[in-house]
Structure formats: structure tokens, C-alpha cells
Amino acid sequence: MDKEMNIDNDILIALEEARPVVWDKTLDIFKGRNTTREAWSQVCCELNEDVKEMESKEKNESRTFA
Template sequence: MDKETNIDNNILIALVQARPVLWDKTLDIFKGRCATREAWSQVCCELNEDFKEMESKGKNESRTVA
């Protein structure tokens, strides 16, 4: 990334905890790539308000930070 990104760990944890598809292996939907990808996209959008407007390369870099 061009700029350093500082993410509040408590906010990130809360966003992930609110989406069991990302962490609860007992859910059938946990295995669904579309569902997990959408959940990560939601997390990224909440952490970075410009996420939806970013180019694909920028989105991939943002996801690696989160």
C-alpha cells in the first residue's frame, strides 16, 4: 500500500465477531466462498469507506492488511 494503514484491533475483532461465517466452522455456510468473501468485503467497507471505489489491486492490498 502507498500509505500506512492503522486499524483499531478492537474494531476489527468486533466486525469479525459480528459475522460468524468468518469464524464458526460449525456453520454450513462457513464453507461457502461467496458468503465468506462477502463478509470480508463488508468488514473492509467498514474499515475503509472508500473500499468499494478502489481498484482490484487496492482491494487485495486492503484485505491483506485486515
């Protein structure tokens, strides 16, 4: 089952900017696959936490209006 994820672009950009290893090809560490994967994994984990938080907030808001 596919679940659509709503990602805030500003949050995604901030998470990527905080990890130059995922976008700066001039860094020697950029060539390290494990380092790059780990950075992307961190981004995904943080995005997932934001989504979980958002879902909880949406649930609470829907209960308020019910």
C-alpha cells in the same frame, strides 16, 4: 505506493465477531466461498470508512493547532 493503515483492533474484532461466517468453521455457510468473501468485504468496507473518518478527524485537529 504502499500506504500503512492503522486499524483499531477492537473495531476489527467487533466487526469479525458480528460475522460468524468468517471465523466459525462449524457453520455450514462457512463453506460457501461467496458468503465468506462477502462478509470479509463488508468488514473491509467498514474499516475503510473508519479510516476515512479518522483521517478527516486528524486533518481537522491539525488545522485547529496550526
